[in-house]
Amino acid sequence: MKIDIVSIFPTFFDVLDISLLGKARQNGVINLDVHDLRDFTFDRHRTVDDTPYGGGAGMVMKPEPWGLALDEILGITEGQAQDDQAKKPADQDAPAQTDADAATTAADGSIPPLVIFPSPAGDVFNQAMAKELAHEDHLVFGCGRYEGIDQRVFDYAEQHARVRLVSLGDYVLNGGEVATMAMIEAIGRLIPGVVGNPESLTEESHEDGLLEYPSYTKPSTWRGQEVPPVLLSGNHGAIEKWRYEQRVERTRRVRPDLLPPE
Numbered sequence: 001m002k003i004d005i006v007s008i009f010p011t012f013f014d015v016l017d018i019s020l021l022g023k024a025r026q027n028g029v030i031n032l033d034v035h036d037l038r039d040f041t042f043d044r045h046r047t048v049d050d051t052p053y054g055g056g057a058g059m060v061m062k063p064e065p066w067g068l069a070l071d072e073i074l075g076i077t078e079g080q081a082q083d084d085q086a087k088k089p090a091d092q093d094a095p096a097q098t099d100a101d102a103a104t105t106a107a108d109g110s111i112p113p114l115v116i117f118p119s120p121a122g123d124v125f126n127q128a129m130a131k132e133l134a135h136e137d138h139l140v141f142g143c144g145r146y147e148g149i150d151q152r153v154f155d156y157a158e159q160h161a162r163v164r165l166v167s168l169g170d171y172v173l174n175g176g177e178v179a180t181m182a183m184i185e186a187i188g189r190l191i192p193g194v195v196g197n198p199e200s201l202t203e204e205s206h207e208d209g210l211l212e213y214p215s216y217t218k219p220s221t222w223r224g225q226e227v228p229p230v231l232l233s234g235n236h237g238a239i240e241k242w243r244y245e246q247r248v249e250r251t252r253r254v255r256p257d258l259l260p261p262e
């Protein structure tokens with residue numbers, strides 16, 4: 001999988017050089033590039049934001065740097081970008097191809113990249129979405145800051161790729177970087193070859209709708225607390241039954257909303 005990230009804080013993603021995702025990058029299982037949005041500015045202050053039209057507090061991210069960053073990442077030629085600006089009215093007889101249609105299959109019939117803009121206004125990220133996105137060939141994460149990105153950037157991106165706004169949850173973050181990191185970890189670990197033992201991906205919280213069972217390791221007695229005897233019994237059937245019961249009980253107690261309807 002190819003992953004591109006655009007951010008004004010590129011060093012935020014240095015952590016992706018270590019651990020499982022770092023190994024996946026070294027092995028070529030994941031090809032990840034981080035782009036500094038300020039590299040697509042040309043003024044002395046490398047300006048990426050400005051005051052909002054219509055007034056209001058805060059600043060809005062300017063469209064120009066984003067347009068150039070997306071052009072580079074999506075392989076949009078300067079001419080194509082200018083063509084888009086000077087797009088002639090469609091031929092009345094030609095079947096109307098909406099921008100969305102244009103973005104779902106590229107000229108060579110390939111599936112264009114998926115551009116994800118983390119946003120509180122997006123679909124809430126979950127394990128089902130992580131599994132879906134793990135099948136993508138090319139993900140682009142556009143990390144917004146300030147009060148957000150000029151709307152025309154999303155509209156421009158939709159002319160050349162598939163675009164999704166994704167929220168990490170119903171709470172307020174300062175920008176898209178934390179959300180992008182969480183999504184890359186959740187998606188990346190599902191890509192074959194990233195996690196050593198694929199079996200470890202099965203009995204996990206949210207994988208099949210149930211939370212995971214409690215885990216124990218040596219010593220069997222610790223500060224007066226014993227490991228549940230069934231786990232020391234060697235009776236694999238009884239252990240499997242106990243673990244399933246623990247998953248159901250914990251889910252019922254902590255996240256009853258995850259349980260299937262009775």
Ligand SMILES: O[C@H]1NC=Nc2ccccc21
Pocket residue numbers: 118119120166167168169170171172173174175176177179
């Ligand atoms: O405000 C946050 N809520 C949830 N997800 C987000 C993603 C990107 C930026 C900001 C947020």
